[in-house]
Amino acid sequence: MKDIKNLLVPIDFTKESVAGLKAANQFATKFKGKVHVVHFLPYHPVVTPVYPGDNSMSVNKVVQEQQMEREKIHVLRKLKTEMDLYLSEDLRGQIYIVSDTLNSGMNDLLDDIKVDLIVSGTSGSSNLIEKFSGNNTEKMIRKSGIPVLAVSNYADVSLDDVLIATDLSTELPTRLYDMCRLLENHGATIHFVNVNTTELLNEADILPKMSALVKALKIRNFRIHIVSNKGEVNGIMKVVDKIHPGLILMKTYQKSSFWTFFEGSLAEKVIHETEVPVLVEQV
Template sequence: MIEIKKILIPTDFSEPSQAATQYAVELARKFGAQLHLLNVIEDPVVYMPMFESYSLPPKEDFENFAKTRLDNWILDEDKEGLDLVTHWVHGNPFVDILKYAKNEDVDLIVVGTHGRSFAAHLLLGSVAEKVVRKAPCPVLTVRPKGHQFIHPLQDEA
């Protein structure tokens, strides 16, 4: 039998991450697993070259934003009964997701995918794809507009 004790949900606070979070919460409930919610704070200069000529907000602003979003990412009513761990780190998303998964001995990573076009994928790469290829454990990818598992309506007697 498969034992899943720790599930990692890396989030960039996007719609695909929200869809993946719903799966991760349900899986954590089903398996009685600890749920790890991780945000990697990427250096804005990496993806916003315009900051080269402007001053960046202080590092603490990014950290406070991450902490606030992580604390509120899962609704309070959905947190009930979950063993939830939140963590943020400065770094490179795919590298730090893999490092966290290995260091915490994670059993499953649930990651959202953006479903970019082929051209955008070639230019930007895909954190989810890199995680899938290099992860130390199984990875479940979730698309926000993809097939959703929905409980069928029960007939009223």
């Protein structure tokens, strides 16, 4: 996997999006990349009477265009202010203002520009952001096909210790393991975590499989953690509390039978339980 050179941060001027911008600044510093920002400006038609005193209405396109232009100028100033406050000058990339909702506008934008990582602030509790008709981070993880770094509460992002949760399934999240190798090349120790939720297996059964997996991935600087716990999230959080990683890597799925903006997925639950940034890769 090539270095992360282009990061994209959606900004809606909430404290959550500011947290994402701060985290992106640290990642871009580490990987010598550029941070681009995007704001979605949904279409709001201006409706006026067709004739004076007439109850019928029509969209006044001229007024609409003038209103949109004023809003774009206002948003552009605010975005530049955010970038000046939270981004190092040499890391500042492009500013995008998209006249659409995040749900449909993000896909169109990603068709036009090259992005290696999306960095998005999200609430760390069940009371999710309802901007753009749903949680920003959840929609991007589902739709973009690009790794998404979810930051629930900004703190210094350390890449010295990175945790990756694995279930040893045959459906390997290849790009996540590429990310492991990339982070290892930048000095990280990779902590592989398996949560044993069944009494049918013990550590002696799992450890050889974990060791074989790490060997196949050609990761040299690593630790293996096997936790017996009936709850996967609880097991992962025990390791998080023990080693205090600076980043958690997880996979999630895009299957219509499984998804409701990945509600109920393990990745979503971990994001809600921790303030550690979680990088999610779609399988």
